[in-house]
Amino acid sequence: MPMNERSRPVDTSVAARPSPPTTRNPIARRRILQRELAVRGAVSVAELSAILGASAATVRRDLEALAREGIVERGHGGAAARAARPAEEALAIRERKDVEAKRSIARATAAMIREGETIFLNDGSTVMALARELASSELELFVVTCAVNVAQLLAENPRLTVCLLGGFVRRSSLATSGPFAEGMLEQFNADLAVLSSDAFSAADGMSFANADDGLLSRRMAMRAKRCVAMVTSAKFSWTARLTGVPIAEIDVVVTDSLPPTLRDALAAADVAVVTAPISPVHSSRTGRP
Secondary structure, eight states: OOHHHHTOOOOOSGGGSOOOOOOOOHHHHHHHHHHHHHHHSEEEHHHHHHHHTOOHHHHHHHHHHHHHTTSEEEETTEEEEOOOSHHHHHHHHHHTTTHHHHHHHHHHHHTTOOTTOEEEEOOSHHHHHHHHHHHTSOOOEEEEESBHHHHHHHTTSTTEEEEEOOSEEETTTTEEESHHHHHHHTTOOEEEEEEEOSEEETTTEEEESSHHHHHHHHHHHHTEEEEEEEEOGGGGGOOOSEEEEOGGGOOEEEESOOOHHHHHHHHHTTOEEEEOOOOGGGOOOOSOO
């Protein structure tokens, strides 16, 4: 099957799903509910009822049970995944910036990933957008990541084998770093490193505010056959403190929009560009991602 057909994200809407038999086991039902909420953020009772093939009353009882455990937050007519850690609130703020650009970039990047590949992922809100695409796909992949939240989401899909790099967890990003993470990473060889950074330029490549982020990202790029940089256009307007992945290590840049001068510079450096434009109605920016 062609690569783009195997890597196309699966439509998670209720209309696209076959009607499953009723799931009678409450533990199995609640696992499915947790997976749907983890992947989609918030889901209505009607949608969950169709997904499970269970009555609305059964779904409400399951959601109430999960809410008592602190796993979900109940709302009118549905439920939402609950952020259990303070760090997730800061991540949620970043995820609300350039939302449509990140989704477009994530979809275009997911279409480049092939069945059976080993993938490196660093951390960040753009990487989280890609994780949502992969979590709802039918691809079988081996994913190595330093992001706790990314690993947790991907682990909901049984077709994905996920390795979370050990190390010290940074509270602000829920990413692991340090000698333990670096030592684990050295054991893996990847087909593709898919990375996001704080800033990007033709002169400096991918730059980072945090030294550990930059170091681990560069090791990922070096240990992968190919390196893809996911970059929202807002990141082209500035340079972060440290260069992590130089332009020579990058094979492809996926972005929502690219300045002409940078396009020429990337072409001269033999870096391919994939543009995933967004609708003008969603193109307003609200600050640095």
